Amino acid sequence: MVGTWSPRIPNSLKDVLRRAAPLRVAVNQYRAHRLAAGPKRLDACAAQFAMNLHLTGAAPLEGKVCLEIGAGWVLSHALVCHLLGAQRIIVTDLSAIAHPQTLSKALSTSSLSLVRDILAPFSDHSDLRARLEGLAAVQSWDFETLRRLGIEYQAPVDLSHGWSGPKADFIYSFSVLEHVAVDEIDALLATLGDALLPGGHMLHNVHLEDHKAIASDPLRFLQEPSASYGRALQNDRGNRVRSSQWQRRFDQLPGLSTDLFYAWQRLDKPLPSTIDPSIEHTGEDDLRTSHIGIHSVRVASDAEPTA
Numbered sequence: 001m002v003g004t005w006s007p008r009i010p011n012s013l014k015d016v017l018r019r020a021a022p023l024r025v026a027v028n029q030y031r032a033h034r035l036a037a038g039p040k041r042l043d044a045c046a047a048q049f050a051m052n053l054h055l056t057g058a059a060p061l062e063g064k065v066c067l068e069i070g071a072g073w074v075l076s077h078a079l080v081c082h083l084l085g086a087q088r089i090i091v092t093d094l095s096a097i098a099h100p101q102t103l104s105k106a107l108s109t110s111s112l113s114l115v116r117d118i119l120a121p122f123s124d125h126s127d128l129r130a131r132l133e134g135l136a137a138v139q140s141w142d143f144e145t146l147r148r149l150g151i152e153y154q155a156p157v158d159l160s161h162g163w164s165g166p167k168a169d170f171i172y173s174f175s176v177l178e179h180v181a182v183d184e185i186d187a188l189l190a191t192l193g194d195a196l197l198p199g200g201h202m203l204h205n206v207h208l209e210d211h212k213a214i215a216s217d218p219l220r221f222l223q224e225p226s227a228s229y230g231r232a233l234q235n236d237r238g239n240r241v242r243s244s245q246w247q248r249r250f251d252q253l254p255g256l257s258t259d260l261f262y263a264w265q266r267l268d269k270p271l272p273s274t275i276d277p278s279i280e281h282t283g284e285d286d287l288r289t290s291h292i293g294i295h296s297v298r299v300a301s302d303a304e305p306t307a
């Protein structure tokens with residue numbers, strides 16, 4: 001049908017295009033601008049963050065050190081931490097893809113009074129108002145502007161190889177863990193567990209559907225043989241680790257107590273008739289779980305150093 005036809009770029013050509021550096025920068029820039037006016041609007045990210053804090057009781061962030069994993073193209077979540085009074089926000093990513101200048105769009109497309117209303121339960125209202133006015137007054141967004149707000153961008157950095165930066169009171173990620181290659185997950189989580197200060201909270205929002213078929217067939221990728229589902233596909237479409245296995249992997253981290261603070265299921269689309277044997281799961285509910293929030297707390301202990 002002509003009306004529904006869309007051009008398909010062969011994967012081999014896509015790979016060549018991705019590797020072309022100037023083109024990659026341009027594509028990243030375009031994506032950052034689109035996201036800043038969409039899901040990375042400051043009011044949208046404030047709402048997402050507030051939902052996490054509300055369900056976990058992880059606030060307040062006043063005076064705290066925050067560590068973000070896989071921050072992406074638009075650093076709106078870091079601005080939310082700043083608005084909530086975090087003293088230092090270390091924003092990391094495996095690839096240096098952030099475009100700080102797009103934060104002006106994330107602010108200008110947002111309702112700032114809505115941002116204030118959404119975040120008010122988690123911070124002092126007058127301080128929040130003053131910080132928000134400070135952000136609205138910024139003329140030019142770049143990494144130096146962010147540094148003055150206490151936001152440090154570090155990329156590329158691969159935390160599956162360890163972390164030499166400061167420990168954090170609050171570690172968080174949005175739609176990142178599902179992109180990590182399966183054989184790197186435990187090393188990454190061990191680093192994150194070690195980086196969490198006693199009494200600290202760690203929140204991860206993980207999206208478990210096929211990222212290339214979210215609307216059409218989000219669970220069919222569970223049938224693909226592991227031999228043909230390598231690192232590139234794990235990164236692109238999702239690593240296929242199911243909810244029960246995230247819980248198991250987090251439970252192995254010493255000194256942490258972990259719960260899922262939400263778990264939504266995809267019930268309107270079929271499961272494939274066969275599931276690749278490499279995918280560990282506890283049954284249909286587990287396979288159908290499409291979004292989870294993972295919350296870990298490092299139990300404060302007198303035996304542990306506090307800094």
Ligand SMILES: C[S@@+](CC[C@H](N)C(=O)[O-])C[C@H]1O[C@@H](n2cnc3c(N)ncnc32)[C@H](O)[C@@H]1O
Nearest residue numbers: 069070071072073093094095174175176179180
């Ligand atoms: C879907 S984007 C999400 C970006 C951002 N968190 C957001 O909410 O817009 C996935 C992010 O995960 C990062 N990522 C992928 N693999 C990673 C890894 N092994 N360690 C850290 N970050 C990773 C990517 O670079 C990218 O920034």
